[in-house]
Amino acid sequence: MEPKCFLLIYLLVLQSLALLCASQDFDFFYFVQQWPGAYCDSDKNSCCYPTTGKPAADFSIHGLWPNYNDGSYPQNCDSNNPFDASKISDLISNMRKNWPSLSCPSNDGESFWSHEWEKHGTCSESVFDQHSYFETTLGLKQQANLLKALKAAGIEPDGSSYSLENIKDAIKEGSGYTPWIECNEDSSGNSQLYQVYLCLDKSGSNLIECPVFPKGKRCGSEIEFPNF
Secondary structure (H helix, E strand, O other): OHHHHHHHHHHHHHHHHHHHHHOOOOOOOEEEEEEHHHHHOOOOOOOOOOOOOOOOOOOEEEEHHHHEOOOOOOOOOOOOOOOHHHHHHHHHHHHHOOOOOOOOOOOOOHHHHHHHHHHHHHHHOOOOOOHHHHHHHHHHHHHHHHHHHHHOOOOOOOEEEEEEEHHHHHHHHHHHHEEEEEEOOOOOOOOOEEEEEEEEOOOOOOEEEEOOOOOOOOOOOOOEEOOO
């Protein structure tokens, strides 16, 4: 065999091993839910309802993301395993309800799910295939019912401002674990509740206290909970 062929095979093997290691080498997951009212009431986002209509006034799933304890994360770990909607056909109706896309133009969500799988899900292939990745994430939303926890503490999505600490305490009371809250700003520049992060162990089975919190937009001591 020609030396060039050996070199090519060697490089391909190294690339495959690197992808395999990346898909297995992480420390925990972030499970991220977002409030659609904050997504839509922001100058930074163009908001379009899905082709199936306006979603329910509830938190929706953003994603399940493998992460490292140093705050960095793997991404795009396996280009040979692209998103395939036929593998999750039994989950589609549930995903349209609980994992909708609000990006423009109006769409059915599949491009959003494809992005989440290919950027984040492929890095968890040591734990999940495509079906179990999405099925597990849908189950987590039911386990961590954020809106129920907030309403139980008298925190309603009515445009009022609430203490950040009270919001965190309410979610911890409901889920058992400390959340990280990400805010964005509405069109008037007011800080508002945007995304909630909870953490899971690397098996994707158990909620845990977050080893490290992300570096997204921090909140003021009082934040709005916009309606939707």
